[in-house]
Amino acid sequence: MSEQLLNVFKICLLAVLYLFFARVLRAVWAELKEPKPAVVPSPVPAGPPPAPVSPTEQPARSHLVVIAPEEQRGRSYELLDELTVGRAAGCHIALEDRFVSQLHARMFRRDNQCFIEDLGSTNGTFLNDQKVTSAALFTKGDHVRIGNVVMELE
Numbered sequence: 327m328s329e330q331l332l333n334v335f336k337i338c339l340l341a342v343l344y345l346f347f348a349r350v351l352r353a354v355w356a357e358l359k360e361p362k363p364a365v366v367p368s369p370v371p372a373g374p375p376p377a378p379v380s381p382t383e384q385p386a387r388s389h390l391v392v393i394a395p396e397e398q399r400g401r402s403y404e405l406l407d408e409l410t411v412g413r414a415a416g417c418h419i420a421l422e423d424r425f426v427s428q429l430h431a432r433m434f435r436r437d438n439q440c441f442i443e444d445l446g447s448t449n450g451t452f453l454n455d456q457k458v459t460s461a462a463l464f465t466k467g468d469h470v471r472i473g474n475v476v477m478e479l480e
Contacts, residue, residue, distance in 0.1 A: 353448050356427070357427060388404075389404055390402070390433075391403075391478050392476070393469070393477065394474070394475065395475065403418075405479070406435075410430075410432050411433065411472055412429045412430040414428040417429065421473060421475050423475055425474055426447075426473035426475070427446075427447040427449070429445050429447075430444070430445060430451065430472055430473070431444050431445055431447065431451045431470075440465065440479065441461045442464055443461040447472075449473060451470070451471070451472055452470070453469070466480060467480075
């Protein structure tokens, strides 16, 4: 091989190596940065404020039920006022999936509505196959995909 061709191969190899390191650093940075707080739009009241709910009339709690993968199918998690989902042991819902970030997503309730937001995860959070980019409203029957785990709100 000629000297020029070897030099071109060296440059290409270095470029691929630098791109690989850049991708690794980006993934590490995404795991380490602090998540941005969610901004949930508050609805403009159209009339008088709603009457307070007595403790005996609390709304029924929603549950997230795992529908995929098969070995986790049927697991159920109560949707609290706020919970976190991730691979870390401190998360309310700890998922053992290599495509789930340590602190992946947050789910919360506001005004009897359920919201989900991605916390800067590497692989993203999906609501009905749409990537979640900010706090998104989700309702009964919606599917949430975090890594390879798919959950349905019931």
